[in-house]
Amino acid sequence: MAMLARMAVPTLLERLLFPTAAVDTAALRQTLAGRTILVTGASFGIGEQVARLAGAAGARVLLVARTTSRLEAIASEIADAGGTALALSCDLNDADAVDRLARGLPDLAPDIVVSNAGKSIRRPLLQSLDRFHDVTRTANINFLSPTRLALAAIPGLIERGGQIVNVSAVNVLLQPAPNWAAYQASKTAFDQWLRSAAPELRARGVAVTSVYLPLVRTRMIAPTRSYDDVPAMEPEQAARHIVAAMLTRRRRWAPWWLPPVQFASSLSRTPWEVLAERRQRREPR
Numbered sequence: 103m104a105m106l107a108r109m110a111v112p113t114l115l116e117r118l119l120f121p122t123a124a125v126d127t128a129a130l131r132q133t134l135a136g137r138t139i140l141v142t143g144a145s146f147g148i149g150e151q152v153a154r155l156a157g158a159a160g161a162r163v164l165l166v167a168r169t170t171s172r173l174e175a176i177a178s179e180i181a182d183a184g185g186t187a188l189a190l191s192c193d194l195n196d197a198d199a200v201d202r203l204a205r206g207l208p209d210l211a212p213d214i215v216v217s218n219a220g221k222s223i224r225r226p227l228l229q230s231l232d233r234f235h236d237v238t239r240t241a242n243i244n245f246l247s248p249t250r251l252a253l254a255a256i257p258g259l260i261e262r263g264g265q266i267v268n269v270s271a272v273n274v275l276l277q278p279a280p281n282w283a284a285y286q287a288s289k290t291a292f293d294q295w296l297r298s299a300a301p302e303l304r305a306r307g308v309a310v311t312s313v314y315l316p317l318v319r320t321r322m323i324a325p326t327r328s329y330d331d332v333p334a335m336e337p338e339q340a341a342r343h344i345v346a347a348m349l350t351r352r353r354r355w356a357p358w359w360l361p362p363v364q365f366a367s368s369l370s371r372t373p374w375e376v377l378a379e380r381r382q383r384r385e386p387r
């Protein structure tokens with residue numbers, strides 16, 4: 103079984119927590135060659151790696167994000183390696199731009215939509231009182247625009263037996279943490295929307311996959327200094343799980359340790375809230 107892309111060397115704990123998915127490149131090529139895959143947030147991090155893996159497997163990759171120069175550079179590297187890619191510049195916080203992209207989707211004809219673009223904001227509530235735009239932009243980027251694009255893609259996905267993959271976070275299945283209200287709410291909203299729609303889609307031949315990622319070492323987590331020493335996945339590892347789900351069309355991927363953590367979390371709402379409140383009391387005012 104051949105393996106894909108090279109990765110940074112993980113620590114022993116990271117190896118245990120985040121074993122690397124083995125992806126059969128021959129099977130991946132057989133499944134993805136000639137298919138069109140739309141990846142939002144393809145300019146950096148996890149989405150960039152998904153686009154590169156899908157392109158290397160012979161897919162036609164539609165790269166969506168704001169940073170046009172990055173999209174074009176990645177598209178041309180995919181083309182140099184023998185693949186096909188198209189850069190589609192779009193700000194998911196701009197409803198008109200998203201509407202234009204959505205109206206173009208029937209012609210672009212994606213077989214798989216990877217809803218990966220994301221905006222995370224860590225900000226205490228009392229520093230957010232005059233920042234309602236934090237709520238609207240996380241809602242737009244993490245929930246409303248992915249929903250708009252999914253709705254536009256669905257008729258074609260039904261026609262072609264396609265797939266929607268949502269790049270979500272383990273946090274949406276656990277007790278919510280302080281300082282992350284806007285991010286958590288918006289990620290949870292799209293997770294719920296898609297899971298609610300999933301039976302209707304699966305009954306019509308469209309696979310729906312929710313990928314619940316733990317911490318991944320991308321620029322998204324770089325500003326949070328407290329994450330520096332926390333075990334994290336590499337973006338390439340996350341991308342392997344995402345492309346592997348295109349082979350299996352599984353309903354959900356999560357790290358092996360999530361079910362027991364989720365069970366403990368479901369039993370501990372009150373202690374969790376009390377502990378979080380105590381920590382808040384110790385914070386400087």
Ligand SMILES: NC(=O)c1ccc[n+]([C@@H]2O[C@H](COP(=O)([O-])OP(=O)(O)OC[C@H]3O[C@@H](n4cnc5c(N)ncnc54)[C@H](OP(=O)(O)O)[C@@H]3O)[C@@H](O)[C@H]2O)c1
Nearest residue numbers: 143145146147148167168169194219220271317318320322
């Ligand atoms: N990193 C983690 O620890 C972690 C954990 C769990 C889940 N996730 C999820 O994984 C996904 C990818 O995150 P990442 O870690 O790879 O972060 P990243 O490196 O910051 O990449 C985020 C991507 O989203 C795009 N994006 C952000 N705002 C956008 C906008 N307004 N319009 C269009 N595209 C926009 C960015 O492109 P431009 O800036 O070029 O627009 C970029 O390509 C997110 O949905 C995130 O919630 C991440």
